[in-house]
Amino acid sequence: MVLAAALAFAAPRVACATEAHLLIEADTGKVLEAENATIPWYPASLTKIMTAYVTLKAVKDGKITLDTLFTVSPTAASQSPSKMGFKPGTRVTVDNALKMMLVKSANDMAVVLAEGVGGSIDGFSAMMNDTAQKLGMTQTSYVNPNGLPADGQITSARDLGILSRSFLRDLPEYEYYVHIPAIRFGKRVTQNFNKLIGRYPGADGFKTGFICASGYNLVGSATHNGRRLIAVVLGASSGQMRAVRAAQLLERGFAQNSLGWLKPSLGTVENLAPVDTSPPNLRDDMCGGHRHKPASDEDEVASNGTAGSTGAGDTNPMFYTAGLQPPVANPVALIAGAPEPNEPVVVYTGPTRTGAALIAAVAADTASQDTPKARGKKARLAAKKPDAAAEAKSDAKSEPKAATKPAAAKHANAKPNAAAKSADKPAATASDVTTAKPVKPKPVAAKKPKPTTGDGKPAASDAKPSG
Incomplete structure (x- = not known):
């Protein structure tokens, strides 16, 4: 009787789970907090952490280099x-594709890497699943890389x-790839969707994700005094609340540095017992008609149009880090x-470029954004609403039912440029930005020019399915 009552009380918690939280120590895997941590969930763009892992493992093993060129x-x-x-x-280096994928969460770049490394989406997904099995990710399966x-x-x-x-x-x-604060492609600057980066002290990773079914997901990490924690x-x-939740978890974790003995041990992350159930589907809550605008990975407010509350039990607006640093504000x-x-x-x-060649490449990419078609679209948006051009488009409005099964992709392997490091070269940024002079958009009343051949349609501001 007692057992049945206990099960009846616990069952709704699993069936109705709308959030899952986990906080662990990066070095030891020790679990500091866990709530619904072993309930299956849709990963959304958190999938790209594994895509980056498999790709960079291939680089480390010498199968490709960061300078290797893959074709879109x-x-x-x-x-x-x-x-x-x-x-x-279009050809893109592994290095640039990784940066675009992890900062802008570019779904096309995830497929470029998958086809380049694994030959096809299916081939790369098999590599992802094999890697997950080897790492002990017993609740994970992949169908696509994005x-x-x-x-x-x-x-x-x-x-x-x-x-x-x-x-x-x-x-x-x-x-380094998981804590780049922003990227610049031509004239477009995209800030990392992980709002911990550049805001929460010591933040140094990882990735966001969003689809209607999953809600807003985030894996974040931060380091204080040499101690690194990972929050999920x-x-x-x-998008704002996932970062707030992660910040709260991190602060409580750092506060346990001296008081952890007061809490019962939760063991290590690998020893958490999986729950055999179906993942919750949050589509109605995330993308229902009650929202003022379609949900997207760039959504900064809760569905009621406000910043939202910090949740039950989180009413104290100050964080305390056990003397490690001054308390973090609200x-x-x-x-x-x-x-x-x-x-x-x-x-x-x-290909990988440095110096004048890099400046020329950036100028060419910038010029490609100043096509008549792009200028006409920008002018129409500006006339309709001054800040409309800056708003994110959301894929949530027409979320695909399933991933498209691709044919094997061709890719070109360029000879690595030994003189250039392909990882990150932020030093060239300042000159790159000033090199290409943007063309002034034509007024709306002007006759609409015909699109030129080779016109590149600008990418939508990230509203992605995963974040």
Whole structure:
């Protein structure tokens, strides 16, 4: 009788789960907090952490280099936003594709990497699943490399914690990719969707994600006094709230540095027991008609149009970090504020370049954004609404039912440029930005020019399915 009552009380918690939280130590895997951490969940763009892991493992193993060129296939170009929007045949280095994928969450770049490394989406997905099995991610399966909705694309907060730890442990020389604050492609600057970066002290990773079914997901990490923690938040109500939740978890975790003995041990992340159930589907809550605008990964407010509350039990507006540093201010205000000033990392198409060649490449990419078609669209948006051009488009309005099955993609392997480091070269950014002079858009009343051949349609501002 007692057992039955206990089960009846516990069952609704699993069935009605709308958020999952996990906080672990990066070095030891020790679990500091866990709530619904082993309930299956749709990963959305958190999938791209594994895509980056598999790709960078291939680099580390010498199978490809960061300078290797991959070609945008028709399949990659056809992916839903968020994406860069490059035409089929465009070539991109592994280095630049990774930066675009992890900062802008570009779905087309995830497919470019998948086809280049694995030959096809199916081939790369098999590599992802094999890697997940080896890492002990027992609740995870992959169907595509970008997290767009697809049957069988499942994970859990537990498995994402395991993956993030593995990334830091196995690929420490490449962790720079998971905390780039912003990228610049031509004239367009995209800030990292992870709102912890540049706002929360010590934030140094990882990735966001969103589709209607999953809600707003985030894996974030931060380091204080040499101690690194990883926070996983799944199913938050907005892009802002997932960062607020993660900040709260991190602060409580750092406060446990001296008081952890007061809490019972939760063991390590690998030992958390999986729950055998179906993942919750949050589509109605995330993308229902009650929202003032379509939900997207760039949505900064909760569905009621406000910053939202910090949740039950989180009414104290101050964070305390056990003397490690001054307390952090109200988390909502912290995350809603502007990030620290940063110099965007320049990304570009074509082979790895440095110096004058890099400046020329950036100028060419900038010029490609000043086509008559692009200028006409910008002018029409500006006439309709002054700030409309800056608003994010949402793929949530027409969320695909399943990923498109691609044919094997062609790719070109360029000889690595030994003289140039392909990882990050932010030093060239300042000159790149000033090189190309933007063309003034023609007024709306002007006769609409015919699109020129080779016109590149600008990528939609990231509203992606996963974040």
